[in-house]
Amino acid sequence: MTCAILTIGTELTRGELQDSNGAWLADSLSSLGLEVTEIVSVDDHDGRIIETLHRLALTHDAILCTGGLGPTSDDRTTQCVARAMGVPLVRDEASLKLISDLFTNHGRTMTPGNEKQADFPQDAQIFANNHGTAPGFTCQLGHAQLFVMPGVPYEMRAMFKASVIEALPSPSEANICLRLRCFGIPEAEVNDRLSGVEDTFGIQLGYRASNSEIEIKVLARGRDPSLIEDRAERAALQIEERLGPAIYARGAGSLSLTLGEMLSERHLTLGLAESCTGGLASQLITETPGASGYFKGSICCYSNSIKSTVLGVPEEALQEHGAVSEIVARQMAEGAKSILAVDLALAITGVAGPGGGSEDKPVGLVHFAVAGPLETLTEQKIFRGTRVRIQRRAADHGLWLLRQAILS
Secondary structure (H helix, E strand, C coil), rough: CCCEEEEHHHHHHCCCCHHHHHHHHHHHHHHHCCCEEEEEECCCCCCHHHHHHHHHHHHHHHHEEEEECCCCCCCCCHHHHHHCCCCCCCCCCHHHHHHHHHHHHHHCCCCHHHHHEEEECCCCCCECCCCCCCCCEEEEECCCEEEEEEECHHHHHHHHHHHHHHCCCCCCEEEEEEEEEEEECCCCHHHHCCHHHHHHHHHEEEEEEEECCCEEEEEECCCHHHHHHHHHHHHHHHHHHHHHHEEEEEECCCCHHHHHHHHHHHHEEEEECCCCCHHHHHHHHHHHCCCCEEEEEEECCHHCCCCCCCHCCCHHHHHCCCCHHHHHHHHHHHHHHHHHHEEEEEEEECCCCCCCCCCCCCCCEEEEEEEEECCCCEEEECCCCCHHHHHHHHCCCCCHHHHHHHCC
8 A cells, every 4th residue: 555745836846845745744644554655746837747646646556645726827736637637627616615705704805716726627526625725635546546635734734634534545454653752862873772673573663853852663564453563562662671761752742742741740830041042942841732730931041141130140150150051050940940939940051153162161062950849950961063953952952851850
């Protein structure tokens, strides 16, 4: 059961936009046990769109296509699908009314360009779009079942979940995909540590690195669901044993989500004092719904005067040791814990670059401190990369230290 993903739009082939749809669909299809063997982007050119559709239909069971369903002249996907099938376009009056009502409800006038969004290849099954004006559809194209969705990511994702999943062909084998989340180990090292796991348990491993986090996917396929579940679980346990505490969670989610769950379960409150990260760690924490239950606030103390007047860091410590130092990080965390009246406080201070470094305090040097109920833990790290990358890695590592402090 093989799938191809086709994303359409000149803005993609020119590099004006990144193809986030292809990556998201590939991950979603893989999780459903479907094998994605090709992802291709093509510009808004009728001949190339039709040629690509024909080629993909020869060797794939399903094609998932996004983009080119809009109201403008360069939105050509539906017309090209009809030509590839050799059928006419047929206007669907029910879809036209839904589009018209959407404009009316927003106090706008529908244009002739929007009317064409209600045209579909003959005998296509239509998918409603509850978030925009472009319905999707599915039809048979040669050997393949073709699914056509809008290019706007949130519209496409909603349509995929609401309509496409249930219409996809069933895989020929049962499958299970377990996800483990790892922090702080380079991807190449993770791969080396897990050498032999695939052969031992008859599974496939997949890796996806994002900043300092790595998602490890354990995929097992076979005829007997109970057997493949057993293989996947035994492989996951072996992975957890080999990587130890670097594995912080199973399933989907992020480090901030896991941290939030730990704080909630233990009824702990949290506050931050951020210098070089400029509030980024606070942003990561508050991206999780329900963060208000444990996160009380943060102090973005970029200047030394704020460190001193707000957090109470002594002027002598700043002058003698500098803002990027263990003692200042400790005093920032303890000051934030007191001022915000929280159980735990994280402080981050460092040199994000590209300038401002020295031989003693190079660009990328970051000091951390976590003030807890009994003691204050400190740590320093040196991160490499651009200013943005250093800031993100520092924010991520701060969250990781909070997790370690809770577990200690």
